[in-house]
Amino acid sequence: MTARPPAGLTVTGLHAAYDRLQVLHGIDLAVAPGEVLALVGANGAGKTSVLRSVSGLLKPAKGTVKLGGTDITSYGAEKIASLGLAHVPENRLVFPTLTVEDNLVLGGYVRRKEGGFAERRAEALALFPRLNDRILLAAGALSGGEQQMLAMARALMSDPSVIILDEPSLGLAPKVVGEIMTALGILRDKGLAVLLVEQNVRAAFKVADRVMVMDRGRVVAEGTPADLASDERVRAAYLGGSSTSSSGVAAPVTPKAGTAAGS
Numbered sequence: 001m002t003a004r005p006p007a008g009l010t011v012t013g014l015h016a017a018y019d020r021l022q023v024l025h026g027i028d029l030a031v032a033p034g035e036v037l038a039l040v041g042a043n044g045a046g047k048t049s050v051l052r053s054v055s056g057l058l059k060p061a062k063g064t065v066k067l068g069g070t071d072i073t074s075y076g077a078e079k080i081a082s083l084g085l086a087h088v089p090e091n092r093l094v095f096p097t098l099t100v101e102d103n104l105v106l107g108g109y110v111r112r113k114e115g116g117f118a119e120r121r122a123e124a125l126a127l128f129p130r131l132n133d134r135i136l137l138a139a140g141a142l143s144g145g146e147q148q149m150l151a152m153a154r155a156l157m158s159d160p161s162v163i164i165l166d167e168p169s170l171g172l173a174p175k176v177v178g179e180i181m182t183a184l185g186i187l188r189d190k191g192l193a194v195l196l197v198e199q200n201v202r203a204a205f206k207v208a209d210r211v212m213v214m215d216r217g218r219v220v221a222e223g224t225p226a227d228l229a230s231d232e233r234v235r236a237a238y239l240g241g242s243s244t245s246s247s248g249v250a251a252p253v254t255p256k257a258g259t260a261a262g263s
């Protein structure tokens with residue numbers, strides 16, 4: 001096995017296109033170990049395309065993606081996953097007819113080093129204890145929130161140093177969203193680099209250390225949740241305006257607390 005590369009994700013000057021439609025126009029971002037970076041912005045802003053470019057599902061037209069010290073820009077998705085980057089896509093791609101247990105086992109096949117299966121399984125289940133009670137059920141029988149937890153647990157079976165997530169809160173009840181954000185805070189506190197794409201700004205701001213706002217393929221604002229929540233221009237243009245809006249910006253809580261359980 002090769003040596004474990006240093007953790008963290010760095011994206012520089014990233015351009016990407018679908019056929020001739022250019023959708024990313026030079027994205028720069030970095031997520032350090034022990035940090036949650038939230039990427040927010042309206043539908044169609046390019047958030048998913050950033051994640052797909054990072055994980056090797058969309059070939060960048062220009063720019064570089066580095067995982068630790070390694071330039072992974074030209075690598076395929078499987079290779080990137082094996083180097084320690086886990087992508088939890090938007091649609092919770094669990095295997096519905098397989099049990100929770102077998103979904104975890106499959107997640108364990110992509111990994112950076114041999115062995116450690118039992119430890120990773122125990123850690124993943126400790127993060128989402130309700131999966132313990134469902135372990136022999138078909139994944140398709142789980143609630144949406146439990147499927148999201150399973151998708152995350154499965155991603156963690158690869159022992160990643162970087163985890164990227166596409167709208168994990170989509171369609172879930174506030175209580176479950178809170179549990180998922182709390183889990184992300186715990187992973188951050190364990191030293192993972194977390195890149196979180198969310199349209200649920202309120203939830204994202206509770207856990208994020210830093211936030212970047214995207215619009216039409218560009219980063220148009222960035223800062224701490226507190227910075228952005230107090231920036232009237234950013235709020236009005238990109239974050240749903242008024243502070244009383246349910247999708248708008250909540251007063252940020254201390255991001256490092258790891259206790260971001262929601263509302």
Ligand SMILES: Nc1ncnc2c1ncn2[C@@H]1O[C@H](COP(=O)(O)OP(=O)(O)O)[C@@H](O)[C@H]1O
Nearest residue numbers: 018021023041042043044045046047048049050
């Ligand atoms: N498979 C695709 N083929 C063509 N255009 C796409 C495809 N996926 C996304 N797009 C376009 O790329 C732009 C960015 O989309 P996306 O990255 O999904 O944004 P977001 O995740 O912020 O909603 C949008 O204009 C969208 O219509």
Ligand SMILES: [Mg+2]
Nearest residue numbers: 047048049090
């Ligand atoms: Mg998207």
